[in-house]
Amino acid sequence: MxxxxxxxxxxxxxxxxxxxxxxxxxxxxxxxxxxxxxxxxxxxxxxxxxxxxxxxxxxxxxxxxxxxxxxxxxxxxxxxxxxxxxxxxxxxxxxxxxxxxxxxxxxxxxxxxxxxxxxxxxxxxxxRRSLPRFLKVKEWLDTHQIGEVRHIRWFLGKPPNEVDLSGQYNWRTDAQVAPGGYFDDLASHGLDLFAYLLGDFDEAYGTALNQQGLYTAKDAITGHWLHKKGITGSGTWNFGTHQREDLVEIYGSEGKIGFSVFEEADVVLVNAKGEKRLFIAHPEHVQQFHVENLREDLFGGKSHPSTGKTALHTSWVMDRILGSL
Incomplete structure (x- = not known):
């Protein structure tokens, strides 16, 4: 502009x-x-x-x-x-x-x-495409700190909250607003990040159901996918588990990387040199770097990492896992 x-x-x-x-x-x-x-x-x-x-x-x-x-x-x-x-x-x-x-x-x-x-x-x-914590993971991947990437897996589970149990209205679990429930709200962040870290998805499919019957949206989803680079992936998102858990692990030919999509946790690199753990804090306003990148794009400095085109791909992956496509 x-x-x-x-x-x-x-x-x-x-x-x-x-x-x-x-x-x-x-x-x-x-x-x-x-x-x-x-x-x-x-x-x-x-x-x-x-x-x-x-x-x-x-x-x-x-x-x-x-x-x-x-x-x-x-x-x-x-x-x-x-x-x-x-x-x-x-x-x-x-x-x-x-x-x-x-x-x-x-x-x-x-x-x-x-x-x-x-x-x-x-x-x-x-x-998350603009946050330093996840850019460190991308740096490790781009510099082959775990060799050739083979597989990525993510488990995200959490117990139902008071609103879920009470039957109060929550648009996040209304199938008319968010068919996948918390999957739409939360899993989209991680799946979009994985496309940024490992490249676009070539295929994706999954199983989605409502195990608890607490609301109209889905609450238990399992997905499998393949990145265009030949990297396999799997994810499970269950919103009726006994405790909250959020762990991503990326396996390579020479090591692995672990991190959380949502929790304030270390990013962990394990390879022949040993284990490296780094805590990289988010900014006070978590979208600060994202917004600063908007400025760079709109004023002609550099392209933003999260565009309509990249987000459209994430929407495709989400619908494939939910069985909507």
Whole structure:
């Protein structure tokens, strides 16, 4: 964009924008958040006041078409991503969408094509591609610290929470919003990261069911896949286990790498030289580096690692594992 400053509008100023993402847009040089939108006007006004944002709306169209808004960050639940994104594309404005891009590959494809047709920048908030902790893993892989990569596996399990057990409404487990439940919300982060670390997937398939009957979405998923480089992969995501566990292991011909996608844990390298453990802290606002990379891309410095195209591939993988494709 031929600008010295990009003015952002945020659609959906809920919890994810309080610390994780919203302040990152405000603190990034060359960016300014000028407007926010939430359907509850009172909550939108409160957010704007607390974060020092000049304008707020309760209507998405008003924000999208505001002439003082140059770009839009969509941070609403996934079932509204497509509807809002297509409006942003029609307005001709760059957009960053919270992950997953949409609840299905078909919807994600429609969004990606709308922006590609007009040559408008589209990004998705798979921010792990920009975090130093995971860039260290990529460095180890790229410098062959474990030789030739053979296999990757991920187990993610957690017990049902109080909301799950009480039957209270939660959009994350509503099959109409997120067919895979917590899989859509959580597994998308890891699978997208694996594509970044090991290359695109060539094939993927899986089994998905609801074991507990606590909500309408799936709660037990197992997947298998093949990366284009001939690397095999497997994952199990179960949201009814007795304790939380999150472990990824990448096996190579000369060692292995272990890390957690979500937990604050060391990244671990084991090879002929021994074991190396590193703790690499995340920034205060976990999307800070992701947002800074948005600036670099939009001002023409370098390409962002998480685009509509890369996120579309992740949507394809997700649907294949869920059996939707």
């Amino acid at each position: 031929n600008k010295t400053k990009i003015r952002w509008g945020i659609l959906g100023c809920g919890n994810v924008t309080e610390v994780k993402s919203g302040p990152a847009y405000q603190k990034t040089e060359g960016f300014e958040v000028v407007a926010v939108m939430r359907r509850d006007a009172g909550k939108a006004a409160d957010y704007a006041k607390r974060h020092g944002i000049p304008k707020y709306y309760s209507d998405a169209d008003a924000l999208i078409n505001d002439e003082e808004v140059d770009a839009v960050y969509i941070a609403t639940p996934p079932d509204s991503h497509k509807r809002y994104a297509l409006k942003v594309a029609a307005a001709g404005k760059p957009c960053c969408i919270e992950k997953p891009m949409a609840p299905s590959y078909a919807d994600s494809l429609e969004v990606e094509q709308a922006f590609a047709k007009k040559n408008i920048p589209l990004f998705v908030a798979y921010y």
